[in-house]
Amino acid sequence: MHWLQACGRLLYQRSFKAGMSIVTLQLGQCGNQVGHAFFSSIIEDLASGDCRRATSGRAVTETDDAYSEVSRNRFFHCTEAGQQQAMRARAVLCDAEEKVVAMVTEDAAKSGCWAYANNAKVCLKRGSGNNWAQGYRHHGPKCWPNLSEIVRRQAEASDRLDGFLALMSLAGGTGSGLGTFVCEQVRDEYPQANLISGLVWPHSRGEVSVQAYNSVLTTAHLTAACDALLLFENDRLQDACERRLGLARVDVGHLNAMIGHQLGAILQPACGVQSAAAQGPALGGIAASLCPHPDLRLLQLRCLPYASERAKEFSGFAWPGLLRHLRQMLLAGAAVEEGLDWRQDAALTAASGRQRCFASRLWLRGLGADSLCPADWEQHLLLPELHPAWLPQSDRLTVCRTGRPYRGYERACALVSNCATGADTLDRSIARAWSMFAAKAFVHQYARFGLEEAAFLDCFAAAEQTVFNYRNL
């Protein structure tokens, strides 16, 4: 048996024993905003289910009830407070200053149906100044005693813990630096739990001068600490929002909403919702099927369809159409299904070596998903040219599905691939960071908080190793 397969089996066994709840770690300004968008997506999905149930028959209602129960339990701690059922998000909020956490907490409470737990936040008084070293070496250790207490409380509040979803951006200092520290600590304290981080890559044309440094430093550390890294690139998100929502003006809220939608699409229940016990762990499933090897942990996420509220009713697609578009997006390395290069076929992609794909995982949500047969998706997404030859057929593509539609879309699908696109993004950041490092630009700012050149070089080496592994898949 190939050694990668052996790793995979081991990981899969470990995660199957794990339970159901996911605790979200919202780290830094962006992490908190994205986390809020994520929980809002879940709530909307549950609400859309309520509408459906009102007008459907018994079979549908049972499915929906099971789905809702699993979903609520997975992301919220539900208590009875008088007549009302109070839903408290299983989340931990951390930032180096108070403004954003306060705003996000307030917005959640305003919704009326859910809120963050009262004692779930840790804030320092002053920010990390976009300085990874300040976040990692100074704020991280300072926050951790309080934070670990809160994380433990959230973990213990779940019957069974699937794992942690850490959300952060790579451009700044808190999300990236403090976020990295927290992930490493969580990994140490909960070795059995799955740990997946959602990383928001900044626009390539600058949001922060030192974003390349912060990105490389974080990625180098997290490929070791996390089971998988889900990459969300602002450039691609912005493009996708502009095209799909038909907006000339896109703001940060739109980007965050899209990330929230995509995360919901892969973390909401799927795979035979009839019995809660039969539910596989969401994070564990992703980690096991896609990332058995420590140096292949960069995941790309594609989700179809996505439209504004008004256009949603008109976006009914059939499965073959959706799957065909997903496949082309995978081949062309695209984030959106519009403006795709349809000339790019599997052979061409394999020859260019660009989109070399290790493994993929597919979610099908909506009418008729349960009645599709494997051939329906395999013809589109199981492409022999893309995968390394030594990977057995059965490991190349795993599928989760449910007949219950997601967020009011009649049919929706999501594809998470462990492919080389992520390595391209990382490569660009390494190139930029290296040219700054060679000129010694900004290095004294990091040295001020104890990050010396040797530590930089270690991270560069780790990041180059990751890129190398993907190039030689």
Add this chain to the structure above:
Amino acid sequence: TQSIVVQVGQCGNQIGSRFWDLALREHASVSRRGDFDDSLGTFFRQQPGEGQALKARAVLVDMEEGVVGELLKGRLRGVFDHSALITDVSGSGNNWAVGHCEYGLRHREALSESIRRCAEQCDCLQCFFLLHSMGGGTGSGLGTAILQLLRDQYPEVYRFVTAVYPSEDDDVITSPYNSVLAMRCLTDYADCVMPIDNACLAGIAQRVQDSGRTAAGSSAAAGAAAKDAKPFDAMNSIVANLLLNLTASARFSGTLNVDLNEISMNLVPFPRLHYLLAAQSPLSPALPPRRPDQAFNESFGKEAQLFSAEPRSHLYLACALLLRGRIDLSDVRRCVDRLGNRLAFADWNPDCWKIGHCAVPPAGQQFALLSLANNTAIGASLHLLGDRFSRLYKRRAHLHHYTQVDGFEAATFDSAFASLNDLREDYAALERRHAAGASAEPPLPRLKIAS
């Protein structure tokens, strides 16, 4: 987080008085109810006791009684804490040595005490703002002595300096001496310096006034301010607005907050090269509003610069855009892309931007933009300053005024001049390297992984 303003000398205190006036107006227009909140707390604190009067987190220093005296008789007198005033009577005679060595020593205890008291009233002190001019004696000499004290006693707290440089035609003969002597301290002890030039301020004030005359009407705020305006008020207000725009994101909320420590982190790639060229659009809140595209163009044009330098024809090391008010992400992206193509950035980071957005615009405006550029254009200005210094120094003109001051050594002139030249050379080297391009020396090759 909180910040403390230390205003030193005649110029520093005049700018300071405009700053406090405009800050109060801005907070009043934002918060109708006048509640004391975190944003107000950045620069103000509440006096315990009846009335809960607002007190500025400020230390006022002057070696003559004129300007501070005026302040204490004026409308703002209730805002300042009387323990935060350090004054003397005879002035510094435009002599850096008197300000730095004589007064620096004499008032060191009192200064240290005042600052300590202010700092203790802060929950989380983040930044000192020093306001002064470079050409005189008090602001220049005592101001830099205070800067050194701040570095020694509060090393973790950022030190932002707004320094008004003398123009070519300054009427103080020894201003080049004072400026160069002070420069050395700014290079060694400050985290960020925003140099300002009186000539530029005058030009901007003139433009504002001219367009004000042709505009249909003026806003109430402008009218009220014009009533008891003093000479130089318009010029000083420009600098005051600079400080308000700089700290807006730290005070109010927005989608892309920029804290003051981020300014230093993003704009200072090499420790001594921390001189930031500032430009704002609109030039003054009293002017008609600008569309984003116009604002971007204006703030990168020659006329909006607050220091006489031409950043567009030199090399950008880093650039920050601090936006206030309503603007969409897509607009920002578009403008930044367009600008990025036209401006020359250092080859080690062609995308060295820092973008911040604060939801609250300045009073009476929909949108404002402050750009802070770390640009090698300042090297040219340092060159001119160095020349003016040399012309005097070669003839040993007026040196005895300095050397006869206790505690001042003649060698200080040489070390200060050397520091200035080193700085010029650093900027010039960066420009040379950029001009030579990749052919100069091959870039350090990336790490290779053995397969």
